[in-house]
Amino acid sequence: MDDIELIRASQNGDLDSFNELVRRYQKMAYGVAFRMLGDTQAAEDATQEAFFSAWRNIRRFRGGSFKAWVLQITANACRDQLRRLKRRPVVSLESLPYDPPSMSTESPEDYAVRKEMAEHVQTGLTTLSHEQRVAVVLCDIQGLSYEEVAEAMGCSLGTVKSRLNRGRTHLRDYFVKMELISIELRHNK
Amino acid sequence: MWRAFRRSKKDRCSGTRGALSGYVDGRLNPEEEARIEEHLNTCRGCREDLESLRATVALLRHLPEVMPSRSFALAPVKSLPWRTVLPGLRFATAAAVLLLAAAFAVDWSGAFEGGIVFNPRYDSDALGIWGAGTSEEGDSYWVVAGVENNIDVVSQTRVELVVPDGTDNVSVAVDSVAGDGVVYGAMKSVPGGVPQLVLTKDGNEVGTWGEVKAYSMVSASDVEPDRYATNDTETMGSILYAIMKEQDGAYLNMVPASSDNNLLYSFNLGEAKREVKPADNDDWLLALEYGLIALVAFLGSATAALWLRQRRARAAEANKG
Numbered sequence: 325m326d327d328i329e330l331i332r333a334s335q336n337g338d339l340d341s342f343n344e345l346v347r348r349y350q351k352m353a354y355g356v357a358f359r360m361l362g363d364t365q366a367a368e369d370a371t372q373e374a375f376f377s378a379w380r381n382i383r384r385f386r387g388g389s390f391k392a393w394v395l396q397i398t399a400n401a402c403r404d405q406l407r408r409l410k411r412r413p414v415v416s417l418e419s420l421p422y423d424p425p426s427m428s429t430e431s432p433e434d435y436a437v438r439k440e441m442a443e444h445v446q447t448g449l450t451t452l453s454h455e456q457r458v459a460v461v462l463c464d465i466q467g468l469s470y471e472e473v474a475e476a477m478g479c480s481l482g483t484v485k486s487r488l489n490r491g492r493t494h495l496r497d498y499f500v501k502m503e504l505i506s507i508e509l510r511h512n513k
Numbered sequence: 514m515w516r517a518f519r520r521s522k523k524d525r526c527s528g529t530r531g532a533l534s535g536y537v538d539g540r541l542n543p544e545e546e547a548r549i550e551e552h553l554n555t556c557r558g559c560r561e562d563l564e565s566l567r568a569t570v571a572l573l574r575h576l577p578e579v580m581p582s583r584s585f586a587l588a589p590v591k592s593l594p595w596r597t598v599l600p601g602l603r604f605a606t607a608a609a610v611l612l613l614a615a616a617f618a619v620d621w622s623g624a625f626e627g628g629i630v631f632n633p634r635y636d637s638d639a640l641g642i643w644g645a646g647t648s649e650e651g652d653s654y655w656v657v658a659g660v661e662n663n664i665d666v667v668s669q670t671r672v673e674l675v676v677p678d679g680t681d682n683v684s685v686a687v688d689s690v691a692g693d694g695v696v697y698g699a700m701k702s703v704p705g706g707v708p709q710l711v712l713t714k715d716g717n718e719v720g721t722w723g724e725v726k727a728y729s730m731v732s733a734s735d736v737e738p739d740r741y742a743t744n745d746t747e748t749m750g751s752i753l754y755a756i757m758k759e760q761d762g763a764y765l766n767m768v769p770a771s772s773d774n775n776l777l778y779s780f781n782l783g784e785a786k787r788e789v790k791p792a793d794n795d796d797w798l799l800a801l802e803y804g805l806i807a808l809v810a811f812l813g814s815a816t817a818a819l820w821l822r823q824r825r826a827r828a829a830e831a832n833k834g
Contacts (some may be wrong), residue, residue, distance in 0.1 A: 492566055505572065
């Protein structure tokens, strides 16, 4: 069954069809949530909340990109989750958000470097405003097109471009400062 | 001039930097792209900016993919008990309260109380009949309605009593308003003669009968003079009760002793009928009331408990949400 059929069945109350959609999109939604929040537990909560919300509102989906629709709901769930965390901050004890992919060729040193770098990037992401972060996560990490990002963010293409530009520039400055990208660039900037 | 050149270069750099992000993605139109490339050829700073931006994007694109540790598929929600039970419980409570109110109303109306109950349709006062019904609630003796009469109560008044069921046990009840208490009259058999009516009060024969208002029960067409009576009050009560109740259209007659079966008064019982009930038969009503009170208490507390639980659950859900 393709997405459209599954969506139609879901709109008629078929939870199994909806869960098939969940299985198709949960990795992506979770990925966005994790990059938005930087915490596995918070990301799982936000993702679950997003799919709950999607199920409750599935009848309101009126065509277009289902992926963009799901991501929009996920981004909103992340914002809610952030607000909640701000109200009641929890100390996350998990510092390893992803399992090391089984790369037989990667040495422990390489893995450690990669892991440290990923952590810096994650920290850099949290310094962005919500809108810039959504744009960067969707476009650069999830690989969505400008059009899809605009749909997911409910804004114009021009807005996507400027958010992306400001977000990337801000991140670039952060990465330079953290020496994640080569030092001479910092001098010559 | 040098300053103007510098300013224009600065403007060009700023314009270029604003478009570099789109340039990296290949999202500029051809003219814009050409202009950017032309500037990049001449401006090392902007070129390095471009490279750093590319490096940034590359860093982001090569972030390791994160995998959720669980599935986010939704489980079918089991309908919570109160969602289905509470409305029914509320309805049942309301119904029980209404039933209880109805039971109280019936109790209040006295429909199931014992003793003599006057049939308002045959109210003796309304019919001009002197009503003499009296009874202690729950007792089986009672007094027949009658009329005021002018029988010489001092003399031996004989009243014939014939009971249609054919038994020899016949009786009559007499009411006196002359003194306190009830005066009973019973037929006393006189061997070889006509049975006599003897009035008693408190178990003793009454010498002065006062205004006797008790009469024989006969069917007008069915007078058999040689029947005789019993003074058993229980029998008397039940027999008269039976007659009064069942002999619709029978007549209540009074026959004075001095005459030979001359009818002195005759009333159509169909008109003057009264209903006499045995003792209170409302025990079941009382039981029903107690039962309903218990039911209302149970249902009411169950409803309240579920309602509270629902409120708490909703509050928890709201907190969570």
